[in-house]
Amino acid sequence: MAEQKYGPVIKASKALLNELNNAIAREMQVAIQYMWQHVQWGGVKGFAVHDELKAIAIAEMKHAEAIAERLYYLGAIPTTKPTPIIVGTSLKEMIAQDAKDEENAIHLYKKIIDMAREADDETTNRLFRQILQDEEDHHDTFTTLLEDL
Numbered sequence: 001m002a003e004q005k006y007g008p009v010i011k012a013s014k015a016l017l018n019e020l021n022n023a024i025a026r027e028m029q030v031a032i033q034y035m036w037q038h039v040q041w042g043g044v045k046g047f048a049v050h051d052e053l054k055a056i057a058i059a060e061m062k063h064a065e066a067i068a069e070r071l072y073y074l075g076a077i078p079t080t081k082p083t084p085i086i087v088g089t090s091l092k093e094m095i096a097q098d099a100k101d102e103e104n105a106i107h108l109y110k111k112i113i114d115m116a117r118e119a120d121d122e123t124t125n126r127l128f129r130q131i132l133q134d135e136e137d138h139h140d141t142f143t144t145l146l147e148d149l
């Protein structure tokens with residue numbers, strides 16, 4: 001007879017679960033970061049960036065939620081702690097930081113896609129391929145904006 005087990009059923013490797021929690025921590029970071037940048041923007045050039053920051057902040061919050069749903073299904077508890085938030089002071093400083101954060105996301109999500117593929121976890125793989133596409137769009141937006149700041 002199978003041994004009775006209690007607690008959540010763990011359906012993924014510890015390494016993958018850890019990376020999903022890292023992903024959630026940085027999605028929460030950028031959601032708050034872009035939201036406060038949206039509040040603190042200034043100057044004429046800020047007009048061009050203002051709405052974009054708000055829209056991207058909301059997209060990041062949706063990413064955090066989607067990843068947390070997946071992590072919870074896989075048997076782990078989503079973190080409540082964002083990675084350090086760096087708002088910046090000038091608009092140029094803000095957008096340069098944001099471009100860097102998107103680069104980090106792209107790097108991490110490619111790694112998660114590889115891990116999910118190796119684990120035959122098609123759902124996590126698909127989720128992160130969709131999110132990766134958004135992050136590449138964000139990176140493109142921020143680097144384009146940066147050229148004009």
Ligand SMILES: [Fe+2]
Nearest residue numbers: 027059060063
């Ligand atoms: Fe994101």
Ligand SMILES: [Fe+2]
Nearest residue numbers: 102134135138
């Ligand atoms: Fe992003």
